[in-house]
Amino acid sequence: MIHLxxxxxxxxxxxxxxxxxxxxxxxxxxxLTGMAAVFxxxxxxxxxxxxxxxxxxxxxxxxxxRALIPxxxxxxxxxxxxxxxGDHNLGVFFHRHELKPNGEPVDRGVYYQLDAAxxxxxxxxxxxxxxxGPRNDxxxxxxxxxxxxxxxxxxxxxxxxxxxxxxxxxxxxxxGLLIHRHLFKDIFTLRRKANxxxxxxDRHSVAGTWSLPFAFILAFTGSxxxxxxxxxxxxxxxxxxxxxxxxxxxxxxxxxGKPDPTPKAIGNLDRITADAAxxxxxxxTFMTIEHFGRADxxxxxxxxxxxxxxxxxxxxxxxxxxxxxxxxxSIGTRPSAGGTLAAIMGPLHFGNFAGVLSKAVWFGxxxxxxxxxxxxxxxxxxxxxxxxxxxxxxxRATTVVGFGLPFALLVCAAAFxxxxxxxxxxxxTPTSFVAACLVTIAAAFVLSNARLDRALQIGMAVLLVxxxxxxxxxxxxxxxxxxATGELAIPAVDLALWFGGGWxxxxxxxxxxxxxxxxxxxLQPAE
Amino acid sequence: xxxxxxxxxxxxxxxxxxxxxxxxxxxGMALWxxxxxxxxxxxxxxxxxxPLIWAxxxxxxxxxxxxxxxxVVALGLCVIHAGLVANKFMSKxxxxxxxAHEAKS
Numbered sequence: 001m002i003h004l005x006x007x008x009x010x011x012x013x014x015x016x017x018x019x020x021x022x023x024x025x026x027x028x029x030x031x032l033t034g035m036a037a038v039f040x041x042x043x044x045x046x047x048x049x050x051x052x053x054x055x056x057x058x059x060x061x062x063x064x065x066r067a068l069i070p071x072x073x074x075x076x077x078x079x080x081x082x083x084x085x086g087d088h089n090l091g092v093f094f095h096r097h098e099l100k101p102n103g104e105p106v107d108r109g110v111y112y113q114l115d116a117a118x119x120x121x122x123x124x125x126x127x128x129x130x131x132x133g134p135r136n137d138x139x140x141x142x143x144x145x146x147x148x149x150x151x152x153x154x155x156x157x158x159x160x161x162x163x164x165x166x167x168x169x170x171x172x173x174x175x176g177l178l179i180h181r182h183l184f185k186d187i188f189t190l191r192r193k194a195n196x197x198x199x200x201x202d203r204h205s206v207a208g209t210w211s212l213p214f215a216f217i218l219a220f221t222g223s224x225x226x227x228x229x230x231x232x233x234x235x236x237x238x239x240x241x242x243x244x245x246x247x248x249x250x251x252x253x254x255x256x257g258k259p260d261p262t263p264k265a266i267g268n269l270d271r272i273t274a275d276a277a278x279x280x281x282x283x284x285t286f287m288t289i290e291h292f293g294r295a296d297x298x299x300x301x302x303x304x305x306x307x308x309x310x311x312x313x314x315x316x317x318x319x320x321x322x323x324x325x326x327x328x329x330s331i332g333t334r335p336s337a338g339g340t341l342a343a344i345m346g347p348l349h350f351g352n353f354a355g356v357l358s359k360a361v362w363f364g365x366x367x368x369x370x371x372x373x374x375x376x377x378x379x380x381x382x383x384x385x386x387x388x389x390x391x392x393x394x395x396r397a398t399t400v401v402g403f404g405l406p407f408a409l410l411v412c413a414a415a416f417x418x419x420x421x422x423x424x425x426x427x428x429t430p431t432s433f434v435a436a437c438l439v440t441i442a443a444a445f446v447l448s449n450a451r452l453d454r455a456l457q458i459g460m461a462v463l464l465v466x467x468x469x470x471x472x473x474x475x476x477x478x479x480x481x482x483x484a485t486g487e488l489a490i491p492a493v494d495l496a497l498w499f500g501g502g503w504x505x506x507x508x509x510x511x512x513x514x515x516x517x518x519x520x521x522x523l524q525p526a527e
Numbered sequence: 528x529x530x531x532x533x534x535x536x537x538x539x540x541x542x543x544x545x546x547x548x549x550x551x552x553x554x555g556m557a558l559w560x561x562x563x564x565x566x567x568x569x570x571x572x573x574x575x576x577x578p579l580i581w582a583x584x585x586x587x588x589x590x591x592x593x594x595x596x597x598x599v600v601a602l603g604l605c606v607i608h609a610g611l612v613a614n615k616f617m618s619k620x621x622x623x624x625x626x627a628h629e630a631k632s
Contacts, residue, residue, distance in 0.1 A: 008590055170582050223578040232574040239554040239612050252567050332565030338572045339565050
């Protein structure tokens with residue numbers, strides 16, 4: 001155990017409290033959406049009614065990519081990225097590399113979205129950041145991810161803000177560890193029959209203690225991702241390469257080789273994907289072709305980690321012949337400490353290294369962290385309330401964000417389900433979220449905090465139960481067709497929503513029973 | 528120095544100071560860390576370690592009872608790493624990346 005002197009412990013308690021108070025509500029928003037984003041892929045399949053389970057790379061792609069060559073201007077045929085979109089369809093981005101005036105590299109080209117038959121459904125031209133926006137069928141999962149990654153603020157400010165929130169979470173996690181005098185005792189201490197504040201404090205402490213290592217990992221990896229491109233790469237490139245970010249990127253991610261610009265058609269991509277799937281134990285999740293149409297073309301396939309591994313695998317093929325060249329680390333040309341550490345940051349943050357099981361654990365611990373953030377804020381407020389310092393506005397803000405945010409997310413999920421078949425989900429998903437937030441904020445001015453709290457909880461419970469029915473009613477696939485194709489995400493998300501709704505209703509009934517006779521059920525009476 | 532002034536200096540070192548000094552250390556680390564087998568460790572490790580460097584500076588500024596030592600450690604690290612970067616620029620003037628790429632092509 002770490003035993004700090006009394007004064008330092010007091011200071012750490014203040015640091016722990018203030019790190020939560022100053023940025024706690026924003027942090028809660030990032031953690032809550034991150035928790036949901038762990039299952040972004042499954043939520044995407046559930047919400048859009050995707051029932052295809054075969055990866056785009058398990059189907060023939062060679063003819064589809066070749067058919068795109070004549071319609072692509074030669075200036076954008078330097079490199080090609082291929083990846084999955086929608087219902088396991090193929091997205092192909094023919095592009096060239098450019099530099100912004102500030103030296104930041106950017107890709108410009110033509111992005112083709114193909115349908116299940118391999119026909120071009122949509123063609124977009126421009127820079128990467130311009131063409132890779134949300135689509136009608138992934139507007140909900142894109143919205144969730146975008147909220148988590150940058151709180152919908154423009155780059156780089158959104159990433160910088162979430163990076164700072166990651167640092168605040170790091171402070172809360174480390175100071176939380178330092179202020180525990182009896183860490184192991186605290187893990188198991190739940191005094192159910194103590195006074196309500198002590199019960200709340202025990203719950204906060206137990207949930208916080210169990211999720212401490214997880215909070216540390218998420219805060220560390222999250223702030224790494226936020227600061228990586230915004231400040232990290234420009235600064236390291238400035239120090240090591242005089243500001244040349246392309247040189248840094250080439251050194252870290254590149255495939256060095258002897259240039260040979262002789263024109264040569266690309267090798268058979270189907271042979272490459274089949275071989276890659278066999279070697280890596282699964283179909284690629286992403287494919288890049290460097291120097292497309294040249295003798296020195298290089299095809300790189302990226303795969304999820306193999307069973308029992310945490311580092312994703314990457315395979316390199318000679319583009320002109322389709323011959324296997326080598327397996328390489330995700331970062332760097334040879335295995336190294338830095339490359340391995342950087343490569344495992346993604347799986348550690350996203351929790352996708354062991355399939356649904358690790359995702360479920362990450363989701364559960366994310367939920368525990370939301371609970372810790374919210375109860376921490378409320379305990380802090382209860383303590384101040386005793387000191388007769390009025391922080392009513394913060395109490396209301398905590399309710400608006402604490403319950404209003406999940407409520408607004410559920411409203412936007414319902415709006416997505418209704419508007420996706422009409423083709424207007426890209427507009428209505430964020431709009432309905434903003435509308436729900438505004439209604440919640442307006443209600444905070446009208447209702448007492450206790451009533452607002454209960455109203456939002458009822459709204460959440462009703463929406464959780466109703467969402468699967470909305471999905472059925474708007475033409476979403478039933479469980480039979482989903483199970484017939486092996487798409488388990490659809491029934492699993494339906495069941496999870498019903499379970500969540502049932503739990504929320506049960507909780508509300510319990511609160512009603514407990515609070516009969518009390519005026520305020522939002523904040524328990526002080527000790 | 529008054530207690531209030533000492534408190535604010537400490538806040539300065541723990542808050543914006545820790546962030547700025549962590550950025551300077553990240554830049555300087557790229558120049559002294561070993562490159563490793565793949566020749567990338569010196570480029571990648573500073574990026575990975577940035578949040579931890581910041582946290583170390585933050586907690587040192589909060590918990591070290593001697594404010595002078597906080598200042599010496601933080602400013603010392605800052606000066607050493609800034610010096611390394613300055614030395615690199617003075618020994619080989621930086622070329623604007625756009626100009627470098629134009630020259631290459």
